[in-house]
Amino acid sequence: MTGRVVDALVVGAGFAGLRSLHTLRERGYDVAVIEANDDIGGVWYVNRYPGARCDVESYDYSLSFSPELEQEWRWSERYATQPEILRYVEHVAQRFDLRRDVHLSTRMERAEFDETTGRWRVDTDRGTWDARYLVMATGQLSVRAAPGIPGADDFAGTTLHTADWPHEGADLSGKRVGVIGTGSSGTQLIPVVAREAAHLTVFQRTPNFSVPANNGPIDDARDAEVKAGYADRRERARRSPSGLGFVPNKQSALEVSDDERRALYEEQWRTAGFGFLLAYYDLMLDQEANDTAADFVRAKIAEKVDDPATAAKLMPRGHPFGAKRPPVDSGYFETFNRDDVDLVDLRETPIERITPTGVRTTAGEVGLDVLVFATGFDAMTGALLRPEIVGRGGETLREHWDAGPRTYLGVGVAGFPNLFVIAGPGSPSLLSNVLLSIEAHVDWLADLLDHARDRGATVVEADPGAEARWVEQVNARAEATLYPRADSYYMGTNVPGKPRVFTPYVGGVRGYRRILESVVADGYDGFLLSGKGRDVRAS
Ligand code: NA7
Secondary structure, eight states: OOOOEEEEEEEOOSHHHHHHHHHHHHTTOOEEEEOSSSSSOTHHHHOOOTTOBOSSOTTTSSOOSOHHHHHHOOOOBSSOBHHHHHHHHHHHHHHTTOGGGEEOSOOEEEEEEETTTTEEEEEETTEEEEEEEEEEOOOSSOSBOOOOOTTGGGOOSEEEEGGGOOTTOOOOBTOEEEEEOOSHHHHHHHHHHHHHBSEEEEEESSOOOOEEOOOOBOOHHHHHHHHHTHHHHHHHHHTSSSSSOOOOOSSOTTSSOHHHHHHHHHHHHHHTGGGGGGSSTTTTTOHHHHHHHHHHHHHHHHHHOSSHHHHHHHSOOSSOTTTSOOOEESSTGGGGGSTTEEEEETTTSOEEEEETTEEEETTEEEEOSEEEEOOOBOTTTHHHHSSEEEOGGGOBHHHHTTTSOOOBTTTBOTTOTTEEETTOTTSSGGGSOHHHHHHHHHHHHHHHHHHHHHTTOOEEEEOHHHHHHHHHHHHHHHHTSSGGGSOOTTTTTTSTTOOOOOOSOTTHHHHHHHHHHHHHHTTSTTEEEEETTEEOOOO
């Protein structure tokens, strides 16, 4: 059994939790991390499916707080694979001696704020912790969404989930494999499985816009070049809307000629990956502008896929390009040119049920040996709402978020003092280079806690009015974009019963950072500080 008294208990040992541990420890807090999995790494520990990679470039999806770490780590590819990222996590943990404060195989079950002591009592399946601060670093994509397809338990073959792939791997050779889901996970997995399996059937409910990764090895000259200018690269990323360093084009897609636009799209297609979305500033703001990019991607699909009927099925329609997170793929569409790969369009022939021998759609049964679910996550709020978290007056977080997540700046929650969320709902989070957003949050939170400590405050909480205004701002910003026009995990529509609310803050990393800075300049405006039985002025 574990459990003891600490200044800060961090939940989750992925990048957010490990970075929180390192930084808060450096600032002199007594910190412990609990992690439900049996090892560190968070999403990168569990998402071990073949083909799993980051869709942000390695140099940007890496920790920035230590120039020495930046210089000594050598990424091998433009987009790192899951095993390489996990090796990096392990290196970071060793280099900064993090493991000694990480308690593995320890799941948080309940937390309750004690209004008399201003501390959290946190119950886990391996003991109880007493912490002044509770830092939720539980990840945005760590709870799987239940696909709700009848008969899933009846399947007599092997059932796999992309986020629960066996550590020893799965032998798919000679097997008839079915994959349900064509989001980022499915799109990465499908080309790899197609090469290994005897036959692959892809069950697609919604076709996805996907952009090519243009992945490749990093040679020594390129590595030296990036490392020579790493500080500038980081600063560029912090000042960019996406946290990826792309400078958005100030032009509208509609103010240039068709030829000029096509030329830029071609160039972005060959080079940009995720940055394709920033080819023009209004691609996510104006449907007509977005249509130009969507038409371009559809034309690319037609070029890549030999059979016109299959190409037509793969072409997304009815939602804006980018409103569902576009996968960054390596040979996804081309996979459908193989003779041993079939596409089942579930809009035409929906799944009726999973049977012991395969998947039955309205067109009949597809016999399978292996069924893979790439069906996504209860994103952003799933892991925060799984344990019971009880704040002031006995209110639970589930009650507080009944109509959708409510936070102040995506960090604090009114009525839940001393509870903080890293890259939570209402912050750029998954809409950005999430690792950059994690680091920004951790540093900002550490400053806030120091500020409280300097003033003798022991309780830090978001003011309900500040929270209400922030929620309004998050919603208003989202409504001004095309994002709410698609069903997506950003909107929570993939989880039955989840409120239909756009969860991340859409105003970009750069704008969000300015807001955080102005909150600090105003003496942490919107946070209430108190302690030792008296109110403490915030500034
Ligand atoms: P996503 O992007 O949520 O994709 C899930 C996919 O699974 C998507 O194509 C869904 O179709 C499909 N799905 C979900 N439930 C069903 C059922 N019941 N029947 C058929 N198809 C279904 O999750 P990913 O894991 O791919 O990616 C998550 C993030 O990880 C990604 O954005 C990156 O940031 C990394 P739908 O579109 O809902 O019709």
